[in-house]
Amino acid sequence: MSGTFKGVFNILATPFSNDLAVDDASLRNLVEFQLDKGAYGLTILGVLGEASKLTVEERTHVMHLVMQTVAGRVPVIVGASHQEQATVVSLARTALQAGAAAVMIAPPRFAEPIHANVLAYYEQICAALGEGEIVLQDFPPVTNVVLSADLIAALAERVPTIHALKLEDPPLMQKIAAVQARTERLAIFGGLGGMFFLEELMRGAAGTMTGFAFTEILVAVYQAFTVGDQDRAAAIFDRYLPLIRFENQPLINLAIRKELLYLRGAIKTPLLREPFAGIDGGTHNEIASMLRRTAIGDPRERLIF
Numbered sequence: 001m002s003g004t005f006k007g008v009f010n011i012l013a014t015p016f017s018n019d020l021a022v023d024d025a026s027l028r029n030l031v032e033f034q035l036d037k038g039a040y041g042l043t044i045l046g047v048l049g050e051a052s053k054l055t056v057e058e059r060t061h062v063m064h065l066v067m068q069t070v071a072g073r074v075p076v077i078v079g080a081s082h083q084e085q086a087t088v089v090s091l092a093r094t095a096l097q098a099g100a101a102a103v104m105i106a107p108p109r110f111a112e113p114i115h116a117n118v119l120a121y122y123e124q125i126c127a128a129l130g131e132g133e134i135v136l137q138d139f140p141p142v143t144n145v146v147l148s149a150d151l152i153a154a155l156a157e158r159v160p161t162i163h164a165l166k167l168e169d170p171p172l173m174q175k176i177a178a179v180q181a182r183t184e185r186l187a188i189f190g191g192l193g194g195m196f197f198l199e200e201l202m203r204g205a206a207g208t209m210t211g212f213a214f215t216e217i218l219v220a221v222y223q224a225f226t227v228g229d230q231d232r233a234a235a236i237f238d239r240y241l242p243l244i245r246f247e248n249q250p251l252i253n254l255a256i257r258k259e260l261l262y263l264r265g266a267i268k269t270p271l272l273r274e275p276f277a278g279i280d281g282g283t284h285n286e287i288a289s290m291l292r293r294t295a296i297g298d299p300r301e302r303l304i305f
């Protein structure tokens with residue numbers, strides 16, 4: 001996987017039906033929707049895939065359904081984070097056996113000393129999984145574990161199957177540079193809704209992993225940047241930055257994202273499982289205003305650049 005691990009990976013939302021069961025039909029449709037919009041790969045069962053609200057059985061079901069629908073067309077990275085190490089290993093093994101390109105694992109909450117505990121944890125995971133590739137997830141607001149650049153570099157050197165880093169620990173660009181100064185083994189991916197995607201690329205990021213509802217915008221930015229047309233990449237990014245920023249509001253970002261995916265016809269309902277922060281009527285009006293402001297006439301249509 002490592003040689004092709006780059007570009008825009010969409011973090012897939014998990015759609016629910018009116019009774020809040022996993023909506024299989026919407027999930028299949030969402031996969032096809034993201035591939036149609038040019039996603040280089042999919043990352044499933046992440047934080048904004050509501051993985052923590054799913055049972056282990058539901059997570060396994062979602063994984064198999066996505067893998068069957070993708071059918072090898074793009075790499076799929078499967079989130080396998082869990083507070084129990086045995087569950088992490090079980091979820092990761094099942095995903096890798098099903099054909100996942102890699103598993104994404106965040107550190108559980110540890111007592112001190114953090115550095116030693118994190119190193120031991122990933123070494124044990126690597127030993128259990130063998131050659132299965134791991135994406136290290138660095139997202140302190142959720143994990144409550146701060147991974148220093150020194151620790152990340154140590155992990156890259158001591159755990160040979162960690163080939164990529166999903167970095168969401170601001171200041172993002174400074175941390176990208178700090179990690180790169182210490183190791184060249186990791187493909188670094190940004191996130192945070194794509195709000196700093198252009199700047200991340202300029203610092204040497206391999207791509208981004210985000211659930212932003214207009215994947216084709218980020219794909220267009222990436223493609224322009226990688227052919228050396230930074231002016232065009234900046235023009236596309238700047239045009240849609242108000243929408244990117246608006247979608248990624250703290251607490252309600254997933255509610256807005258699901259609403260946009262619903263408006264785009266990708267999922268049948270924008271429902272979330274508890275606990276969640278919902279959006280009010282004013283936010284619905286602001287979504288419509290933001291689409292007009294960025295000249296998106298029909299959100300169901302694929303944007304052309």
